[in-house]
Amino acid sequence: MFELFLLATATLLVSYLYARLRYWRFTQYVHISQLPNHLLWGHLKVFGEFMYCGILDRHPDRIFEEMWESIGRPPIMLISKPTKLFPLSVPKSPTWTHMVPLIGSTSILGREGSRLNTCGTSYPFFLPLLLEKMETFWNRLDQLIVSGEEFSLETLISNLTFDVIGAAVLAVDLHAQHIDPSKQGEIIRLFRQLLAKRIDILIKNIIQHKYAELKEEVDGNRRQSIVALGLQESEALTPQLVSETSDQVRSFLFAGHDTNTSALQWAFYELSHTPRALKAIRDESDPRIICATLVHKGDSLLLRMHYINAVIKETLRLHPPAGTVRMTEPGTGFTVRAATGEEYCLDGLIMYSCQSIIQRDPNVYGDTADDWHPPSAWRPFERGPRACIGSELANLESRVIIAIVARKYDFIKTGLGESALDENGLPMLNGKGQYKSKPELYNASQKLE
Ligand code: HEM
Numbered sequence: 057m058f059e060l061f062l063l064a065t066a067t068l069l070v071s072y073l074y075a076r077l078r079y080w081r082f083t084q085y086v087h088i089s090q091l092p093n094h095l096l097w098g099h100l101k102v103f104g105e106f107m108y109c110g111i112l113d114r115h116p117d118r119i120f121e122e123m124w125e126s127i128g129r130p131p132i133m134l135i136s137k138p139t140k141l142f143p144l145s146v147p148k149s150p151t152w153t154h155m156v157p158l159i160g161s162t163s164i165l166g167r168e169g170s171r172l173n174t175c176g177t178s179y180p181f182f183l184p185l186l187l188e189k190m191e192t193f194w195n196r197l198d199q200l201i202v203s204g205e206e207f208s209l210e211t212l213i214s215n216l217t218f219d220v221i222g223a224a225v226l227a228v229d230l231h232a233q234h235i236d237p238s239k240q241g242e243i244i245r246l247f248r249q250l251l252a253k254r255i256d257i258l259i260k261n262i263i264q265h266k267y268a269e270l271k272e273e274v275d276g277n278r279r280q281s282i283v284a285l286g287l288q289e290s291e292a293l294t295p296q297l298v299s300e301t302s303d304q305v306r307s308f309l310f311a312g313h314d315t316n317t318s319a320l321q322w323a324f325y326e327l328s329h330t331p332r333a334l335k336a337i338r339d340e341s342d343p344r345i346i347c348a349t350l351v352h353k354g355d356s357l358l359l360r361m362h363y364i365n366a367v368i369k370e371t372l373r374l375h376p377p378a379g380t381v382r383m384t385e386p387g388t389g390f391t392v393r394a395a396t397g398e399e400y401c402l403d404g405l406i407m408y409s410c411q412s413i414i415q416r417d418p419n420v421y422g423d424t425a426d427d428w429h430p431p432s433a434w435r436p437f438e439r440g441p442r443a444c445i446g447s448e449l450a451n452l453e454s455r456v457i458i459a460i461v462a463r464k465y466d467f468i469k470t471g472l473g474e475s476a477l478d479e480n481g482l483p484m485l486n487g488k489g490q491y492k493s494k495p496e497l498y499n500a501s502q503k504l505e
Pocket of ligand 1: 164165166167221307308309311312313315316319372376377378379380381436437438439441442443444445446447449450
């Protein structure tokens with residue numbers, strides 16, 4: 057009798073779960089244009105099918121774009137205006153929590169609501185520290201030019217970016233640019249291996265040390281940093297404050313180094329095969345005076361570099377290195393209206409702001425949406441109260457690097473994306489004024505070592 061009861065309960069439960077799953081997969085969101093759903097795998101199955109139809113390690117954003125195109129580019133939902141329900145911004149998706157082991161549970165990346173400042177933060181000490189850290193970068197480039205070695209720009213820029221963030225956030229030298237990788241600072245070596253716990257311990261030690269310095273030193277002697285500014289009003293350094301500060305520092309390192317590195321690599325790639333753009337930059341900036349003027353007059357000179365600013369914007373439009381993911385709980389009643397007039401309730405759905413799609417939309421950018429032709433418009437740092445806090449630092453760094461490297465050095469891309477050469481060994485221009493590439497360069501989904 058009891059066995060019969062168990063069997064009946066199990067059958068009922070399975071039927072209930074099956075019906076819920078069927079509803080969830082095939083009924084609940086049926087009004088939103090989409091590719092066929094699989095009962096168990098959802099859209100993962102069709103994602104896999106698309107993935108196998110092209111270069112296997114291409115970035116998932118590229119696959120999303122192909123999926124979107126295959127169903128006739130249905131409306132993109134842009135939630136950029138305040139709504140009654142969410143006057144500041146739509147809540148972040150809980151998917152960010154998979155990064156908690158690396159950046160901590162109180163990370164700014166998971167916070168809601170408005171920051172004190174709504175845009176990227178800029179401080180006057182950014183520029184001098186940037187110029188200081190760049191000296192090692194220029195010296196290394198000069199050495200490589202003399203040796204004639206082929207080298208990876210990614211490593212150089214990534215190390216520079218780490219050093220800039222270390223100086224801006226903590227006023228420490230992370231020694232990321234040390235020529236011998238085994239002598240790089242410990243935080244850098246641990247970061248590359250994603251050894252989160254040990255990074256946390258090291259950063260907490262630095263914070264305690266910096267706080268002690270802050271309380272001892274006379275204002276004028278101190279090296280400024282974002283952490284020092286944040287702690288200066290605190291009367292005591294509680295364990296909670298140390299822990300939360302460490303979470304923010306690790307978030308800055310995590311969110312800031314790869315994004316800027318990727319953007320700069322793409323900018324140099326585009327410049328290396330677009331001679332008219334390189335010429336425009338070279339006409340605009342003279343490296344002999346840039347450094348000297350920057351030291352004396354600050355970054356107002358950078359704002360006047362209109363063409364470089366356009367190059368950065370256009371690079372971030374076509375090759376956005378980051379995005380954001382949002383979600384409202386089921387039952388919230390978060391409804392958006394598409395340009396076509398249709399309304400969609402998006403509760404319970406993970407909303408991914410896929411900038412590769414948004415910023416290449418032919419309805420906005422026309423038939424040449426996929427071509428790199430500065431100037432342009434975009435949202436790579438996202439918008440609203442939780443938009444990228446590092447955008448000013450990123451822009452400053454990119455402007456200075458491009459202004460000097462593009463003018464001072466000749467550079468070509470080797471390997472994937474290198475230019476096709478004619479019988480005289482010269483690159484050939486296509487109809488858009490860019491050099492033809494042999495294999496096309498693409499963003500890959502990075503595998504952790
Ligand atoms: C080209 C360079 C960069 C791009 C394209 C970029 C893009 C973004 C995007 C799209 C977001 C998500 C915003 C949202 O959720 O609405 C973000 C957040 C963030 N970024 Fe950046 N970022 C860049 C550089 C940096 C740098 C250099 C730093 C730090 C030094 C940084 C620190 C952060 C932080 C801490 C957040 C979380 C902000 C918050 O939730 O309040 N980013 N970034």
